[in-house]
Amino acid sequence: MTILPQTLIENVLKDEIFIQNLVSPLSTSFSIDNYTELITNVSDHLYHQIRQTIIELIEKMDQNFRQLPNRSQRYYVKDKRPRTLITPIGIITFNRTIYQSRIDGSTYAHVDERLGLPKYDRYDPCVKAMVVEAYSKLNSMIKVGELIGDRIYSPFCLKPDRENYRISRQTVFNIITKVGQLIFEPPPTTSQINSLFIMADEKYIPLQNSHKEKAMIKAITIYEGRKSIKKRVTLLNKTVFFTEEGAIWEDIHHFLDGRYDLEKIKAIHILGDGAKWIKSGLSELKSADTNTTFSLDEFHYRQAINRITSHPELRLILHNYIKNQDRKNFNKLTQCLLNDKDLHLKQADEQIKYLKSNWRAIQNTLNHLKIPCSMEAAISHNLASQFTSVPKAYSEKHLPIYLNHHMHYLNHYDIRKLYLEAIHIRPNHEGIKKLDPPLNLSIFDKRPRYDKSSTSNWIKGLIARN
Numbered sequence: 001m002t003i004l005p006q007t008l009i010e011n012v013l014k015d016e017i018f019i020q021n022l023v024s025p026l027s028t029s030f031s032i033d034n035y036t037e038l039i040t041n042v043s044d045h046l047y048h049q050i051r052q053t054i055i056e057l058i059e060k061m062d063q064n065f066r067q068l069p070n071r072s073q074r075y076y077v078k079d080k081r082p083r084t085l086i087t088p089i090g091i092i093t094f095n096r097t098i099y100q101s102r103i104d105g106s107t108y109a110h111v112d113e114r115l116g117l118p119k120y121d122r123y124d125p126c127v128k129a130m131v132v133e134a135y136s137k138l139n140s141m142i143k144v145g146e147l148i149g150d151r152i153y154s155p156f157c158l159k160p161d162r163e164n165y166r167i168s169r170q171t172v173f174n175i176i177t178k179v180g181q182l183i184f185e186p187p188p189t190t191s192q193i194n195s196l197f198i199m200a201d202e203k204y205i206p207l208q209n210s211h212k213e214k215a216m217i218k219a220i221t222i223y224e225g226r227k228s229i230k231k232r233v234t235l236l237n238k239t240v241f242f243t244e245e246g247a248i249w250e251d252i253h254h255f256l257d258g259r260y261d262l263e264k265i266k267a268i269h270i271l272g273d274g275a276k277w278i279k280s281g282l283s284e285l286k287s288a289d290t291n292t293t294f295s296l297d298e299f300h301y302r303q304a305i306n307r308i309t310s311h312p313e314l315r316l317i318l319h320n321y322i323k324n325q326d327r328k329n330f331n332k333l334t335q336c337l338l339n340d341k342d343l344h345l346k347q348a349d350e351q352i353k354y355l356k357s358n359w360r361a362i363q364n365t366l367n368h369l370k371i372p373c374s375m376e377a378a379i380s381h382n383l384a385s386q387f388t389s390v391p392k393a394y395s396e397k398h399l400p401i402y403l404n405h406h407m408h409y410l411n412h413y414d415i416r417k418l419y420l421e422a423i424h425i426r427p428n429h430e431g432i433k434k435l436d437p438p439l440n441l442s443i444f445d446k447r448p449r450y451d452k453s454s455t456s457n458w459i460k461g462l463i464a465r466n
Contacts, residue, residue, distance in 0.1 A: 036156070036158060039155070039156050040154065040156060040157050040158065040159075043154055043155045043156065043157075044154065044157075047089045047090050047154065048090075050089050051087075051089060051090055051091075051092050054087075054092055054094075055092055055093070055094045058094045058096070058111055058115075059094055059095060059096070061110075061111055061114060062095070062096045062097055062110060062111045065097075065110040065111075065114075066097050066110075073102070074101065074102060074103070075099035075100060075101055075102065075108055076099065076100055076102060077097055077098075077099060078098045078099055078100040078107065079097075079098040080095055080096070080097050080098065081095070081096065081098055082094065082095050082096075083095075083096060083111075083112075084122070085117075085121075085122070085123070085124045086122055086123045086124065086127060086152060087124045087126060087127065087152070088124075088126050088127055088130065088151065088152060089152070090152060090153070094111075096109055096110070096111040096112070097109070097110065097111075116423070116424070118423065123167070123171070123175070125419075125420060125423055127148065127152065128175045128179075128419065129415070129416040129417075129419040129420055130148050130151070130416065131144060131145075131148055131167065131172055131175045131176065132175065132176055132179060132405060132415055132416075132419045133409075133415035133416050133419070134147060134148060135172065135176055135402075135405065136405040136406050136408065136409035136415050137406070137409050139385075139386050139387065139389065139390065141169045141172040141173055141176075142169050142172075144167070144172050145166050145167035145168060145169060145171070145172050146166045146167075148167055149162070149163075149165040149166030149167050150162055150165070150166070152165050153165040176401065176402070176405070177398050177401055179401075179419055179422055179423075179433070180401055180422075180427045180432060180433050181400060181401055181404040181427075181432045181433065182404060182405070182408060182418045182419075182422055182433055182435060183404075183432050183433065183434050183435065184418075184434065184435040185258055186239075186255060186258060186259050187259075188258065188259055188260075189237065189259050189260060191224055191237060191260075192264075193224050193225070193260075193264075193265070194264060194265060194266045194267070195225075195265065195266060195267040195268070195269065196222060196223075196224060196256070196260070196265055196267075196268045196269070197222070197223050197224070197225070197268075197269045197271065197371070198220060198221070198222050198252070198268060198269070198270045198271070198281065198285075199220070199221040199223075199270075199271045199272065199297075199373050199374065199375040199378065200218070200219065200220050200221075200270065200271070200272040200275075200277075200278040200281065200375065201219055201272055201273060201278075201297075201375040201376065201378075201379050202216050202217060202218050202219065202275070202277075203216075203217045203219060203379050203383040203384065203387075203388070204216055204217070205217055205383075205387045205388060205394060205399065206388070206392070206393040206394065207393055207394060207395070207396050207399070208393035208394065208395060209395065209396075210395075210396040212396075215244050215394075215396065215399060216244070217242055217243070217244055217383065217403065218241075218242070218243050218244070218248045218277065219240065219241070219242055219375070219378070219379060219382065219383060220240065220241040220242075220248065220252060221235070221238060221239070221240050221241075221375060221378050222238070222239045222240075222241075222252070222255075222256075223235035223236055223237060223238040223239070224236045224237045226371065235374075239255075239259075239411055240378070240382060240407055240410045240411060241255070241407065242383070242403040242404075242406070242407045243403075244399070244400060244403075246277075248277075249280060249281045249284035249285065250284070252281070252284075252285070253284060253285060256285070262287065262289065262290060263289045264289075265289070265290050266289070266290060266291065267290065267291050267292070267293065268285050268286075268290055268291075268292045268293075269292075269293050269294075269295060269369055269371075270282060270285075270292060270293070270294045270295070271294075271295045271296075271297055271365075271369075271371070271373040271375065272294070272296075272297055272373070272375065273296070273297050273300040274294075274296055274297075274300065274354070274357070274358045274361060278294075279294055282294055293364055293368075293369070294361050294364065295361055295364040295365040295368075295369045295371070295373070296358045296361035296362045296364075296365050297365075297373040297375060297376070298365055298366075298372055298373060299373070299376050301322075301355070301358070301362050301365065302319075304351040304354050304355050305318050305319055305351075305355070307345055307347045307348070307351045308334070308337060308344060308345060308347075308348045308351050308352060309337055309343055309344055309345060309348065310345060311343065314333075314337070314343065317333065318330065318333065318334070321333065322355070322359075322362055322363075322366070323366055323367075325363060325367070327359065334348075334352045338352070382406075382410055386406055387402075418435065421435050422435060
């Protein structure tokens with residue numbers, strides 16, 4: 001029995017003078033070039049052997065079908081044509097038979113149908129799956145084309161010919177946009193929990209050739225709790241959502257209903273900056289079994305205080321009044337600040353109204369829930385780094401596709417598998433492909449203290465004068 005690795009080694013040693021010199025103990029060459037050429041030459045031989053094996057198997061498949069005894073009753077031979085495919089291990093060209101049906105006259109290529117190969121494609125489904133996967137985590141189609149092209153040519157090579165294998169930006173664009181959005185039902189969880197946490201915020205992404213300059217992308221992060229690991233906090237069973245649609249809470253409710261037993265979920269805590277669309281989730285997710293609460297993101301709460309006055313001592317006192325739920329003195333002090341032009345900033349009036357309208361939500365954050373909201377960081381890492389870190393604008397038609405693929409990447413779904421499942425599914429009128437449920441898919445420092453004795457008399461005098 002011939003073992004492939006043994007045959008490969010024999011061929012390499014026989015055909016390559018460089019390899020013979022390398023393994024010779026009498027060689028006087030000592031350089032990193034020896035190692036890089038070793039990797040290049042052996043991988044070239046291995047890739048060639050794999051390509052030849054694939055071609056032989058495909059042509060054998062074609063021959064076996066042609067020799068079936070009852071084949072001629074259904075199909076007669078029309079032609080034999082070569083087909084060239086660019087695969088992850090290089091370019092292959094094989095011959096396959098084209099048949100014509102005796103019943104309806106339609107053409108049939110057994111090899112193409114048996115292997116599920118779409119017609120007329122130059123790049124095979126494996127390469128396309130790699131392209132979609134790469135762009136789901138990168139923000140440059142040019143970079144994706146270069147990375148996948150290098151992979152096709154060789155695992156590692158210094159030859160300038162590798163640049164000829166790089167996939168063009170237009171081809172990368174065509175592959176990504178053709179697959180469309182991938183929608184599927186998430187698998188149910190086995191977690192036994194009685195509360196959920198939902199963080200929400202929005203990000204504006206520039207558009208091109210559109211009646212509006214930017215698209216408001218609503219971002220949602222759902223998690224079951226927090227866990228400290230080596231001085232870092234991780235969110236448990238985190239799931240992210242991106243959408244440009246208005247009714248996002250309907251989708252969130254549908255997701256929660258399919259993933260959890262909502263009758264056992266007693267509390268859903270929503271955290272955000274207080275926008276109306278975020279607060280609307282309170283009524284959308286509330287039920288007879290589930291209570292909902294809203295907590296204001298501590299970042300926006302502290303930002304509002306900083307925009308009221310630039311005096312550090314006044315900021316600390318405002319925070320202390322809110323922390324201790326002293327709304328009476330908070331109202332007095334903020335009114336004094338508004339009456340004194342030297343003590344308040346330009347946006348003070350608006351920020352004071354913001355704090356008052358979210359008073360209960362702030363109390364939930366500081367005194368009840370006591371969980372910081374990391375949504376600003378999530379927006380930065382999940383959306384800004386991918387879509388707004390460099391100056392560019394997106395098509396209003398294609399942006400939802402990019403968001404959908406990036407969302408699946410962040411949720412740790414297998415993008416390659418999702419793409420391959422979606423190849424032969426026709427998208428609906430919105431360009432969405434609905435798949436079956438996938439299988440095996442797998443901020444602030446401590447509050448500073450201040451000396452009340454050094455500032456209390458000054459504050460009392462300020463209030464008395466006003």
